[in-house]
Amino acid sequence: MQANNNVYAIPDALPLQFLDRLRSREALLLALLLVVVVVNSMLSPYFLDLYNLADSTQNFSEKAIIVLSMALVIIGKEIDISVASIIALSGVLMGAAAASGLDTWMVVAVGLASGTLAGAVNGLLVTRLALPSIIVTIGTMSLYRGIAFIILGDQAYTDFPANFAAIGQTYFFGELVPTQLLIFVLLAALAWLFLHLTIYGRRLYAIGNNPMAARYSGIKVDNYRLALLTLNGFVSALAAVLLVSRIATARPNMAGGWELEVITIVILGGVSIFGGSGRIPGVILAVLLIGMVQFGMQLINVPGIIMSIVTGVLLIASLVLPIVFGKLYAGSKR
Amino acid sequence: MSAPTSLLRSREGQLIFFTAIFYFAVGIASPSFLSLQTLDAIITDSAILMIMASAQMMVILTRGIDLTVAANIALSGMVGALIGMHWPNTPLTAIIGASVLTGLSLGLLNAVFIALFGIPSIVVSLGAMTIYRGMIFVLSSGQWVNAQEMPVSFTVFPLDRLVGLSNLALIGIIISILAVLAMRYTRFGRELYAIGGNPEATDYVGINTRARLFTVYTLTGGLAGLCGYLWVARFAIAYTEIALGFELLTVAACVIGGVGIAGGTGTVLGAVLGALFLSMLQNALPVMGISPFWQLAVSGLAILAAVIVNSRGQRQKGMQILRVAH
Numbered sequence: 020m021q022a023n024n025n026v027y028a029i030p031d032a033l034p035l036q037f038l039d040r041l042r043s044r045e046a047l048l049l050a051l052l053l054v055v056v057v058v059n060s061m062l063s064p065y066f067l068d069l070y071n072l073a074d075s076t077q078n079f080s081e082k083a084i085i086v087l088s089m090a091l092v093i094i095g096k097e098i099d100i101s102v103a104s105i106i107a108l109s110g111v112l113m114g115a116a117a118a119s120g121l122d123t124w125m126v127v128a129v130g131l132a133s134g135t136l137a138g139a140v141n142g143l144l145v146t147r148l149a150l151p152s153i154i155v156t157i158g159t160m161s162l163y164r165g166i167a168f169i170i171l172g173d174q175a176y177t178d179f180p181a182n183f184a185a186i187g188q189t190y191f192f193g194e195l196v197p198t199q200l201l202i203f204v205l206l207a208a209l210a211w212l213f214l215h216l217t218i219y220g221r222r223l224y225a226i227g228n229n230p231m232a233a234r235y236s237g238i239k240v241d242n243y244r245l246a247l248l249t250l251n252g253f254v255s256a257l258a259a260v261l262l263v264s265r266i267a268t269a270r271p272n273m274a275g276g277w278e279l280e281v282i283t284i285v286i287l288g289g290v291s292i293f294g295g296s297g298r299i300p301g302v303i304l305a306v307l308l309i310g311m312v313q314f315g316m317q318l319i320n321v322p323g324i325i326m327s328i329v330t331g332v333l334l335i336a337s338l339v340l341p342i343v344f345g346k347l348y349a350g351s352k353r
Numbered sequence: 354m355s356a357p358t359s360l361l362r363s364r365e366g367q368l369i370f371f372t373a374i375f376y377f378a379v380g381i382a383s384p385s386f387l388s389l390q391t392l393d394a395i396i397t398d399s400a401i402l403m404i405m406a407s408a409q410m411m412v413i414l415t416r417g418i419d420l421t422v423a424a425n426i427a428l429s430g431m432v433g434a435l436i437g438m439h440w441p442n443t444p445l446t447a448i449i450g451a452s453v454l455t456g457l458s459l460g461l462l463n464a465v466f467i468a469l470f471g472i473p474s475i476v477v478s479l480g481a482m483t484i485y486r487g488m489i490f491v492l493s494s495g496q497w498v499n500a501q502e503m504p505v506s507f508t509v510f511p512l513d514r515l516v517g518l519s520n521l522a523l524i525g526i527i528i529s530i531l532a533v534l535a536m537r538y539t540r541f542g543r544e545l546y547a548i549g550g551n552p553e554a555t556d557y558v559g560i561n562t563r564a565r566l567f568t569v570y571t572l573t574g575g576l577a578g579l580c581g582y583l584w585v586a587r588f589a590i591a592y593t594e595i596a597l598g599f600e601l602l603t604v605a606a607c608v609i610g611g612v613g614i615a616g617g618t619g620t621v622l623g624a625v626l627g628a629l630f631l632s633m634l635q636n637a638l639p640v641m642g643i644s645p646f647w648q649l650a651v652s653g654l655a656i657l658a659a660v661i662v663n664s665r666g667q668r669q670k671g672m673q674i675l676r677v678a679h
Contacts, residue, residue, distance in 0.1 A: 100601070154656075155660065161650065161653030162650055334479065338472050
């Protein structure tokens with residue numbers, strides 16, 4: 020923190036006391052994460068194994084990288100319901116590219132380009148026609164997955180070049196870290212740098228808090244919106260590359276329901292659905308929390324759908340408890 | 354302005370006009386589409402969407418969104434199906450009552466968090482929809498309840514005919530008409546428009562905003578409960594993934610019907626017509642010999658076209674922020 024001798028240094032938030040930090044969203048998520056880790060390691064002897072832990076991240080890393088860009092989108096007061104459909108569309112297009120005999124690099128290029136284009140279409144509809152992103156992406160959600168169905172019907176592409184499949188099935192650092200996890204860590208660092216250390220990140224908060232005021236301050240709000248939604252398309256396509264190469268299958272119904280899961284994790288991580296607030300560390304903790312709960316439940320053979328109950332309860336509880344405690348706290352002070 | 358022009362200028366008028374053109378265009382291509390049977394099938398198919406689009410319209414009108422409707426339908430339907438399976442002698446009214454009650458209590462739960470705690474409805478319903486979905490699995494232990502396990506009266510009712518129309522279509526039409534009347538002519542309905550227009554102002558005027566929101570979400574839950582029974586009985590099957598993604602279809606029907614997502618504008622008639630249009634689209638594709646796999650993309654295009662048309666009417670001209678230097 021800057022020294023206070025500069026009279027023009029206006030802090031953008033009150034300095035945090037230790038107690039404030041304890042009551043922050045991140046602290047709450049961290050505490051929950053610790054509880055989950057302890058409970059998991061008591062439930063199963065296989066949990067606290069470095070290789071198992073690193074491997075377990077494969078089940079949620081693809082979703083997790085979209086969580087990062089979705090957090091930026093929501094902080095910027097937009098939303099994108101079409102991410103899962105973009106995965107399906109670019110996945111199916113990659114399958115078609117592979118089936119037509121293109122090599123691995125071209126297949127990946129087709130996937131990334133189609134997803135980026137899909138995101139850009141969202142962005143153009145939102146900015147050029149001044150439409151709300153929630154409606155646009157509900158429409159493109161049907162459209163993109165619909166195109167995937169037109170291309171492939173109820174079939175699936177399963178024939179991919181061998182080195183394409185290797186992308187999502189390779190491990191780094193002594194067979195420990197899967198590609199997905201590596202990419203998540205890199206993107207998380209990038210997102211953190213961008214949001215918290217650059218002027219563009221600060222502007223994103225300004226836009227999220229009050230787009231009109233941001234516009235009057237000279238920020239090109241629509242450029243940011245377009246960039247955010249395009250980025251989200253690109254990142255969804257990246258997730259599609261990782262997912263398709265890992266499971267070596269592309270079908271139009273893949274990643275069903277991911278859009279709402281991703282948004283749920285973002286909000287759990289402390290990002291306000293109305294935009295303008297939230298931090299990357301919180302979002303990362305939310306990803307880890309959900310991932311570890313999921314892994315723990317797999318270890319003790321709990322069906323995946325129970326996981327959705329836990330996720331929902333966590334989301335609502337994380338919003339209700341601070342309100343309830345806040346009221347109790349205010350009451351005790353009186 | 355003469356009556357016909359003002360009708361054509363209204364969103365509902367355009368939609369009726371467009372739906373009619375679409376209907377007859379498909380009919381010219383394949384005359385069987387114009388038969389009474391097809392019309393009957395379209396109305397029966399759209400009944401559940403009509404009901405839930407009307408409910409979603411109330412929610413969106415008050416600046417909210419309810420994403421739990423599909424999960425609520427599936428859970429309430431499962432409750433009805435399980436009662437029918439374990440106690441086949443339960444009277445049908447009691448089973449329907451149980452489904453409605455289940456839906457009502459789920460809606461009440463949403464209402465507590467949204468109206469009392471003031472948590473954004475999109476967040477609450479996002480969390481609640483996954484919880485409700487999971488509860489179906491817990492209740493049914495992941496099993497399906499199929500037609501043979503349901504009492505005959507249970508599955509026969511929706512498609513039974515009373516006055517020419519199927520019960521399902523009849524219920525859909527009656528509830529839609531009630532919703533139109535309620536939103537247009539009752540104090541409650543007008544207050545919802547006021548809340549959507551400006552919630553703070555309605556508070557100052559003395560309208561109990563929280564209480565109205567509470568009613569809206571509870572009522573939506575109750576209607577979802579009724580639709581839960583209708584859905585399960587109509588398709589004669591209950592399992593965890595029933596109506597998956599239906600929540601966004603109800604929103605789509607509202608958007609096509611001209612309900613403004615920012616709240617305060619739109620009519621129930623528009624939402625119902627939107628639902629009818631989406632169902633007609635689904636019925637038209639197979640008649641025209643188009644693969645059903647086109648359905649999703651075509652609905653997506655319809656939604657986008659509707660939003661673009663909607664926004665054109667109310668588009669504001671760009672604001673000049675800086676004066677041009679001389």
